[in-house]
Amino acid sequence: MNEYQSYESGGIAAGIGFGFVILYLAVIALLIVGMWKVFEKAGKPGWAAIIPIYNIIILLEIVGKPMIWLLWLIIPCVNIVFIIWLYNLVSKSFGKSEGFTVGLVIFPYIFWPILGFGNARYLGPSAAEAQSGFGNNPFNNPNNPFNTPNDPFNKPNDTPPPVV
Numbered sequence: 001m002n003e004y005q006s007y008e009s010g011g012i013a014a015g016i017g018f019g020f021v022i023l024y025l026a027v028i029a030l031l032i033v034g035m036w037k038v039f040e041k042a043g044k045p046g047w048a049a050i051i052p053i054y055n056i057i058i059l060l061e062i063v064g065k066p067m068i069w070l071l072w073l074i075i076p077c078v079n080i081v082f083i084i085w086l087y088n089l090v091s092k093s094f095g096k097s098e099g100f101t102v103g104l105v106i107f108p109y110i111f112w113p114i115l116g117f118g119n120a121r122y123l124g125p126s127a128a129e130a131q132s133g134f135g136n137n138p139f140n141n142p143n144n145p146f147n148t149p150n151d152p153f154n155k156p157n158d159t160p161p162p163v164v
Contacts, residue, residue, distance in 0.1 A: 031109045037116025042093070063089035064125025091115070092126035 035049040039058060048058045053070070060069050063086065072082045088101040094115055103111040114120075 027109045031112055034109075034112030034114075034116040038090075038094075038112060041116065041120070042122045059086060059090060062122075062125065063093050065089065089126045093123060094120040095123050096120060 032049055035055070036046040039049050039055075039062075040046040042062045044058050044062060049055050056070060056073055057067070060067065065086070069082060069086070073079045073086070084101070084105055087104040088098065091097070091100040091104060096115070100111065100115075104115075
């Protein structure tokens with residue numbers, strides 16, 4: 001009778017393990033479907049969500065960051081900071097706040113489908129302002145010490161050269 005109990009408990013453990021595998025695959029599928037819909041909302045191909053490195057490249061295009069970020073996202077320990085930053089830019093690109101970024105970081109399997117299936121609209125790359133500076137002209141910053149209009153050294157020379 002003792003042998004049968006060990007077989008029975010082994011079968012129960014296998015059933016529980018199989019149940020966890022099915023649950024894990026369902027969560028991964030939910031994450032992929034949510035990311036697929038986010039990519040489609042941003043005007044990118046949805047199938048890019050299932051290609052491992054290509055989906056990061058597409059996310060960088062969605063938020064407007066340069067491709068050098070791919071290197072930063074591959075380097076260990078540095079990638080943690082940059083993936084949180086990338087998620088923040090994704091949430092900003094869809095008009096969400098920093099609280100939504102916290103949700104994307106902690107519960108991605110819940111917040112990617114919310115972003116994909118919810119009423120959030122793609123507003124454009126949120127990192128565009130960081131690349132071009134604030135305001136219309138990035139060189140017209142009053143706080144820039146090298147951009148003083150009264151600087152005598154930056155004025156063009158309007159006088160003709162002396163005749164010798």
